Amino acid sequence: MKTIALFIVGLALMIPSQAQTQNTRTIQLNNSKKQTMENKDFASTIVVDKSPEQAFEAIKNFRGWWSEDIEGETGKLGATFFYHYKDVHLCKIKLIEEVPGKKLVYQVVDNEFSFTKDKTEWVNTKLIFDLVAKGKQTELHFTHQGLVPEYECYNVCHDAWTGFIQKSLKNYINTGKGEPNPKDGTNQINAENIKKWRITDADKANSFTFSFETKHSPEDAFKTLEDPNKWWKGLYGETIKGNFEHVGDEFSFAAGDGAHYTEQKVVELIPNKKIVWLITKSKLTFLKDANEWTGTSVVITIANSGDKTKVVFKHEGLSPDVECYDQCSSAWLQYMGHLKEALN
DSSP states (O other): OOOOOOOSSOSSOOOHHHHHHHHHHHHHHHHHHHHHSGGGSEEEEEEESSOHHHHHHHHHOHHHHTBSOEEEOSSSTTOEEEEEETTTEEEEEEEEEEETTTEEEEEEEEEEESSSSSTTTTTTOEEEEEEEEETTEEEEEEEEETOOTTSTTHHHHHHHHHHIIIIIIHHHHHHSOOOOBOTTOOOHHHHHHHHHHTOSOHHHHTSEEEEEEESSOHHHHHHHHTOGGGTSOSSSOOEEEEOOSSTTOEEEEEETTTTEEEEEEEEEEETTTEEEEEEEEEEETTSSSTTTTTTOEEEEEEEEETTEEEEEEEEETOOTTSTTHHHHHHHHHHHHHHHHHHTO
């Protein structure tokens, strides 16, 4: 089954002043919800067999209990880190307050969900960890300030946080072994939630994905990525015609002496962050279903990752159950090699 889902932030290309206005509205909305629903912020409390100081240090190592696929400093005041779970959830988080042995406060400065209408629901919310000594034990109270039942993501996030706090973080503090998302994305807590809430279907979850980091800035990466002539060439006599600089632009791609022909429409552009091409027409003469790519999407996301830039490329709908997968994923890997060369 082909998927045309567009993954992560934004609904349209905005000029800077409009983007600033939209961001301000998002922050105001999140602040409003936080202020009016404070008693409904998600919260979870655990008691651990360690001192507040030991628990404090363990919490700061998010790789030990939340995800191994994190880039950046997670325990340095003022530093930001980047979290990524498949195409389902990406976010950037900053440590804004710490009181050793007592309190940690992280602010979500950027967020992208694949399964909500408002992709930025977490933006400007806070992850607050309060620690209190209880005899030889420590009570840890976690609050996701701003995560309220009015949010579309609430049920999914409620279950995910409950699993990570009550199981993974608790075990990590007590034993040094948590249940974070491994780098290959296989995690029981997240897998159970995806299945329970039907966040994504099989072909979307298994769509061809490739990610890498570059020393180039997001601005430079975006300039390279938005122009397919700079990287989607050099293998099979490719020809690219048309425009791709603005939302609504269309361009064609032909290769292999007519074996591969597709038409793409730019449906989303967020400068220095995201590019989405919807494939509106395809003719792959080497397949039984020559239209196999029609209705699929190429989704490219760009984000800061410490002192580097992370690029995630996904052909949404190109999954192992389609005839083209082996040949097409192999070709994409070669083009990704060209792209990495262009950005390094």
